[in-house]
Amino acid sequence: MPRENYQRRLDALRADVVAMSDLVRERYDAAVEAAATGDETLARAVIEGDEAVNERYLALEDECVELHALQQPVASDLRLVTASFKIITDLERVGDLATNLAAYGTDDAGLHPAIAFRRLAGAAGEMVADAMAAYEAGDTDACRRIDARDDDLDERCRRASEAVVRNLLEADRARSDENRTATNNADDLATALDEVSSALLAVRDIERVGDHAVNIAARTVYMVDNDDELIY
Amino acid sequence: MSNTETGTETEAETERQTSDSLITTDVETGSNGRATASERTAVAARDVDVYYGDEQAIDGVSMEIPEKRVVALIGPSGCGKSTFLRCINRMNDMIDVCRVEGDIEFGGKNVYDGDVDPVALRRKIGMVFQEPNPFPKSIRDNVAYGLKIQKFDGDVDARVEESLKSAALWDEVNDKLDSSGLDLSGGQQQRLCIARAIAPDPEVILMDEPTSALDPIAASKIEDLIDDLAEEYTVIIVTHNMQQAARISDRTAVFLTGGQLVEYDDTTTIFEDPEHDRVEDYITGKFG
Numbered sequence: 001m002p003r004e005n006y007q008r009r010l011d012a013l014r015a016d017v018v019a020m021s022d023l024v025r026e027r028y029d030a031a032v033e034a035a036a037t038g039d040e041t042l043a044r045a046v047i048e049g050d051e052a053v054n055e056r057y058l059a060l061e062d063e064c065v066e067l068h069a070l071q072q073p074v075a076s077d078l079r080l081v082t083a084s085f086k087i088i089t090d091l092e093r094v095g096d097l098a099t100n101l102a103a104y105g106t107d108d109a110g111l112h113p114a115i116a117f118r119r120l121a122g123a124a125g126e127m128v129a130d131a132m133a134a135y136e137a138g139d140t141d142a143c144r145r146i147d148a149r150d151d152d153l154d155e156r157c158r159r160a161s162e163a164v165v166r167n168l169l170e171a172d173r174a175r176s177d178e179n180r181t182a183t184n185n186a187d188d189l190a191t192a193l194d195e196v197s198s199a200l201l202a203v204r205d206i207e208r209v210g211d212h213a214v215n216i217a218a219r220t221v222y223m224v225d226n227d228d229e230l231i232y
Numbered sequence: 233m234s235n236t237e238t239g240t241e242t243e244a245e246t247e248r249q250t251s252d253s254l255i256t257t258d259v260e261t262g263s264n265g266r267a268t269a270s271e272r273t274a275v276a277a278r279d280v281d282v283y284y285g286d287e288q289a290i291d292g293v294s295m296e297i298p299e300k301r302v303v304a305l306i307g308p309s310g311c312g313k314s315t316f317l318r319c320i321n322r323m324n325d326m327i328d329v330c331r332v333e334g335d336i337e338f339g340g341k342n343v344y345d346g347d348v349d350p351v352a353l354r355r356k357i358g359m360v361f362q363e364p365n366p367f368p369k370s371i372r373d374n375v376a377y378g379l380k381i382q383k384f385d386g387d388v389d390a391r392v393e394e395s396l397k398s399a400a401l402w403d404e405v406n407d408k409l410d411s412s413g414l415d416l417s418g419g420q421q422q423r424l425c426i427a428r429a430i431a432p433d434p435e436v437i438l439m440d441e442p443t444s445a446l447d448p449i450a451a452s453k454i455e456d457l458i459d460d461l462a463e464e465y466t467v468i469i470v471t472h473n474m475q476q477a478a479r480i481s482d483r484t485a486v487f488l489t490g491g492q493l494v495e496y497d498d499t500t501t502i503f504e505d506p507e508h509d510r511v512e513d514y515i516t517g518k519f520g
Binding site: 003006007072073074075076077078079226 | 475478504516517518
């Protein structure tokens with residue numbers, strides 16, 4: 001086959017993007033664990049480990065640029081390189097969101113109990129993993145299923161956010177009913193607001209992880225079928 | 233068959249002009265890179281077969297080339313793309329063993345009809361070759377050559393200037409029009425040949441790998457020029473450089489072995505999502 005080196009580079013690109021997603025997924029799972037348990041050591045490891053994700057991203061970005069500049073890919077090759085270029089950006093962002101999540105659960109209690117954090121975060125992580133499996137296999141049907149799953153994730157995130165806010169309001173009402181001193185009340189409220197803020201930010205980030213999974217699926221559909229139906 | 237003849241009368245004939253009123257027909261053919269309802273067809277090939285003796289070089293090619301567009305013909309060596317190009321203005325007539333079947337319609341006529349004068353045809357369908365081939369004459373006389381042969385009764389100097397401007401060469405040669413065309417650089421010589429081709433005001437310009445002998449800068453000037461030429465002329469270009477085809481053409485026709493036109497579509501479609509696996513394999517370098 002002509003251009004064997006070029007073909008090998010394309011194969012390597014695909015494999016390296018999948019490998020980057022494995023690394024990101026590993027960081028993400030660790031971040032979820034850190035946030036759920038308030039394990040600060042694990043959280044620090046996730047945050048410090050983001051550098052490795054960024055390095056992998058930059059190396060793959062360079063490879064995509066070089067393939068464009070030196071090999072001028074066309075047709076399915078062009079779509080592979082272009083889709084991969086976009087997908088690594090989504091993966092890098094998932095890595096960033098993992099560092100956010102790790103930082104939210106900064107005490108032993110972990111995240112707010114009103115959200116089913118592990119299940120919610122797990123659903124988003126599974127979407128990323130499935131999107132990358134679809135990318136690796138060129139499975140556009142799986143991509144479309146991921147897009148549909150995102151609606152469900154969005155709804156679950158919305159309900160989780162509502163539950164957190166409702167919980168805050170009910171706790172505030174309970175504190176008022178107990179006639180506690182103004183100073184104690186203010187301290188409790190500040191603590192509660194911190195918890196709520198972390199919880200709401202965590203839910204927002206999980207929802208964004210789902211969006212990145214959809215982006216990966218959308219770029220995969222483009223890569224395989226030259227179809228932009230899932231993009232935007 | 234050679235496509236690198238230099239300075240022959242035969243080539244000069246392709247660049248002359250007549251005052252023939254050749255009529256282009258409105259053709260509505262829909263999608264897949266053919267002329268659309270809003271386009272007029274400049275050249276239409278219908279079931280064209282070409283044989284060199286017993287060997288078939290073109291196999292049943294049908295395609296419509298829209299007016300004032302750039303159409304690139306690409307494919308591996310020996311696929312018949314240059315043969316097809318040269319059928320359009322009957323340059324293959326010069327090859328004794330060459331036989332053409334089917335129709336190539338231009339100006340409402342099959343160019344292979346018995347009453348078509350091939351010399352007159354070549355005045356309306358000019359040609360630019362792979363190697364720049366200016367005549368050993370002055371720059372002015374190179375451009376005016378076809379005009380003099382056709383006994384052009386207008387302002388020859390004005391037409392020379394206009395042609396050199398259209399070929400993006402005027403600014404570089406306007407103070408040395410009496411110098412030999414052979415003294416120009418390769419890229420300038422090729423633009424001179426383009427000026428010579430457009431001086432007789434053709435409708436179609438055929439280009440057979442016009443930049444393959446040029447350095448990248450000279451080639452890029454020709455590419456820019458082709459883009460400008462398409463505002464006035466239909467350009468059909470054979471190129472081995474697929475990136476060039478992608479850069480400059482509106483439509484791309486992919487010929488593969490056996491002289492078959494495998495796919496003809498918008499250039500963007502050909503290079504982003506071709507329909508046929510063989511075309512995909514060819515343009516991505518897996519075959520050919």
